[in-house]
Amino acid sequence: MALSSMTGFARSHGASGPYAFEWELKSVNAKGFDLRMRLPPGWDDLEALTKKRASQVLSRGTVYANLNVRRTAAASTIRVNEEVLASIVKVAGTLAGKLDAVAPSIDGLLGIKGVIEVVEPESSEAEDVAAKEAATAAFEQAITDLVEMRRREGISLGQILSQRMDEIEQLAKKAEAAPGRKPEAIKARLADQIAALLESSDRFDPDRLNQEALLMAAKADIREELDRIASHIAQAREMIARGGPVGRRLDFLAQEFNREVNTCCSKSNDVELTNIGLEMKNVVEQFREQVQNLE
Template sequence: MALSSMTGFARSHGASGPYTFEWELKSVNAKGFDLRLRLPAGWDELEAYAKKRAGDVLSRGTIYANLNVKRSGAAATVRINEDVLAAIVKVAGQLAGTIDAVAPSIDGLLGIKGVLEVVEPESDEAEDKAARDAAGAAFDEALANLVAMRRREGVALGQILLQRMDEIERLAKKAEAAPGRRPEAIRARLAEQVALLLETADRFDADRLNQEALLMAAKADIREELDRIASHVAQAREMIGKGGPVGRRLDFLAQEFNREVNTCCSKSNDIELTNTGLEMKSVVEQFREQVQNLE
């Protein structure tokens, strides 16, 4: 199974009887799955269908789904509400004897709210059901296109993530080979520090200082961190290779990478090793940012 991005866009069109419709789907990053539908009045029964279909194929991302519907072939009619018009004329006649005003005009009367009514054409239940079924099929088409786009982007993201793993592995090997972490280099630095201490005072115990130096050398060793980084690289490559909705797991792994690299930097007592650690930290951050886009 391929990786999938959480971002994508798709459209589909359809027609049934007097209806034409268009679906527009847009997907963005989110911690979980959320389908937000905008449906015209009278088409609400498509909501349950759309949520089930989308939930079957998507596990993460906020999906905005808009349905636009137009009906052709049957024009709306305009009629006069005789009761409202009669009431208005009666009131106008009563006021004519009490105030000095111009008699109401035809266009003035027709402009009063409620006098004119727009009557939509009567719908056919069978036509409406067929149109809703066709709109459901069009949603499936748009959803399939959205899934395909998310997977194409997921493949591209997978290649980027593998490149980041290669960079982390290269930097880890560089850190392992750094001259400053060789035992003899560590011993030399510690011996120099001990010698300076012995020169400043004669009350230091040389044997005790030697033991402390060995303890400091052990604490400064980053062998354990480098081994865990190598293990994380192998896990990341395996998850990327298997694909599927692994975004959350890779995000957790990015946090583990960051923890190990931070420890390497804090233990470092060599400028070259520190610079390598900082460079690795930057690559880990790039990896984490890309992972945020994965399903």
């Protein structure tokens, strides 16, 4: 199973009877899964079915689904409300004998509100059912295309993440081989510092200072951190290769990477090791940013 991104876009079209419709799906990053739908009046019964289908193929990301529907086959008709018109003519006839006024014209009568009615074509229940079934099928096509786009993006993200792992591994090997991390080098630096302290004052106990130096040398060793970084690299590569919805796990692993690298930097008292640690920290941050896009 390949990795999938949480971002994507898809559109599908369809028609049934007098209806033409269009689905537009857009997904963005989110901690969980959420489908937000915008349906035209009378099409709300599609929501439950489409949400269930989307949750079966997507596990993370906020998906915005919009359905646009228009009626194309039948045209609206004009109808004269004869009852209203007759009432108006009757009132006009009554007033004609009482007032010195011009008789109303046809266009004047038709312009009165309520005389002319625009009648929308009545829909057939069978046509509505068929249209909603066709719209559901069009949603299936749109969600399939969305999943495919997210997978293509996930493949690209997987390649980037693998590159970041290679970079971290190379930096870890560079730190491993750095002369400054060897116990002898650490002890030598501490010995120089102790010698400088003894020269400045005779109040220090040489034996106690030697013991403290050994403890500090042990604490300054980053062997344990380098081993854990190697373990994290192996886990990350295994998850990337396996694919599927592993974004949360990789995000947690990125935090662990960052913790180990920070410890390496805090333990190091060597310029070269510190620079390697800072460079590794930058790569880990790049890794984490890309992981935020994964499902």
